[in-house]
Amino acid sequence: MPLVEKYHLKDRTTVGIWELVETEEELMNPIDLSQLEAERLSDRNNPLKRKQFLAARHLLKELIGEKKSIQYKKSGKPFLEESNRQISISHSDRFVALALTEVQRVGVDIEVGRRPSLAKVPDYFLNDEEMAEVLTMKVDLEQLSLYWSAKEALYKYMDDEKLDIRTSFRIFPFEIKEQGLIEAQSLLSGFPQKIILSYFRTSDYVLVVTGK
Numbered sequence: 001m002p003l004v005e006k007y008h009l010k011d012r013t014t015v016g017i018w019e020l021v022e023t024e025e026e027l028m029n030p031i032d033l034s035q036l037e038a039e040r041l042s043d044r045n046n047p048l049k050r051k052q053f054l055a056a057r058h059l060l061k062e063l064i065g066e067k068k069s070i071q072y073k074k075s076g077k078p079f080l081e082e083s084n085r086q087i088s089i090s091h092s093d094r095f096v097a098l099a100l101t102e103v104q105r106v107g108v109d110i111e112v113g114r115r116p117s118l119a120k121v122p123d124y125f126l127n128d129e130e131m132a133e134v135l136t137m138k139v140d141l142e143q144l145s146l147y148w149s150a151k152e153a154l155y156k157y158m159d160d161e162k163l164d165i166r167t168s169f170r171i172f173p174f175e176i177k178e179q180g181l182i183e184a185q186s187l188l189s190g191f192p193q194k195i196i197l198s199y200f201r202t203s204d205y206v207l208v209v210t211g212k
Contacts, residue, residue, distance in 0.1 A: 002055075003062045009198055013101040013211040015108060018059045020051050020094045027054035034069040052091040059098045060087070077159045088156050092205065099209050107157030108209040109149045114141045118148055125151050125165050133173050142206075143176045149208040150182050150197050157195070157210045160188065169195070177201075181212055 005017040024047065031054060033041065044050045060080075061067055069081045070089075078089050088099045092112040099108035119141050123131055125148055134144070154169045162168070172183045182197040196212045 003059065005202075006063075007198075007200060007207070007209070009209070009211045011101070011103055011211045013099060013103065013106055013209065014063055015097055015099045015207065015209050016059045016063050017110070017205070017207070018055045018062075018096040018098075020048075020055055020096065022051070022055075024051050024054065027051055027058065031057055032067060033057070036071060037069060040072070048093075052096050055096040056089050056091070056098055059096060060100070063098065063100050073159075075159055075161065077156065088153075088209075090152070090156075095205050097207055097209075101211065103211070105157055105159070106210055107153040107155065108207070109152035109156070111145055111149050111206045112204065114145050115148070116141065118144045123166075127167050127170060130171055137173060142201075145206055146174075146176065146182070146199055146201075146208065147171055149206055150184065150199070153197055153208045153210055154184055154186075154195065158186065158188070162188065182208070 002019045002021050003016055004019045007015040041053055044053060070078050071081055072078050078087050080087055086101050086106050088106045088108040090097045090108050090110045092110050095110055095112055097108050097110040099106045150171050151165050155163055155165055168188055170185045174182045179200045182199055184195045186193055186195060195210060197208050197210050198212050200207045
């Protein structure tokens with residue numbers, strides 16, 4: 001089974017990581033898609049994206065022990081039919097991450113490798129205060145990748161059409177370790193002003209999820 005890792009947060013949030021080692025046929029055979037899921041899969045032509053889609057369904061079943069249909073809001077945010085649990089999904093290359101929580105909302109992001117492009121245009125996703133702090137601390141590419149991943153997780157967590165990844169929330173400086181916490185602040189009304197995220201670093205990926 002390519003469920004390669006589980007992370008359990010204190011706030012009843014669980015994140016599972018699936019590594020894609022199967023063919024699409026192997027992922028299709030033991031899974032029962034709803035009609036809406038089958039239609040959504042048929043809209044995907046990219047072989048990797050099709051496998052990521054299927055792996056997310058396997059991952060959910062591994063985490064909750066039963067088949068649940070994953071559907072999507074107009075915003076693209078996934079949700080579970082007939083369930084009070086909230087989910088968030090992220091994929092990067094051969095890894096798929098799914099966060100499942102019993103709290104109000106959740107956002108997760110997984111990134112494989114380090115993206116040099118982030119160092120070229122950091123003001124695309126960092127606001128003025130963050131840019132000043134990054135320059136002062138002489139942040140390297142790995143930590144810059146964590147800033148990006150945290151913003152992506154927050155974007156999914158907040159799920160609001162008015163969001164701007166640069167200005168809707170602020171990341172405070174944090175120490176980079178194998179795993180740790182990141183403090184963020186929502187700059188939009190109607191959301192908690194303070195949001196804590198957890199991050200995990202391995203040789204294969206970086207994972208950030210809301211909660212602690």
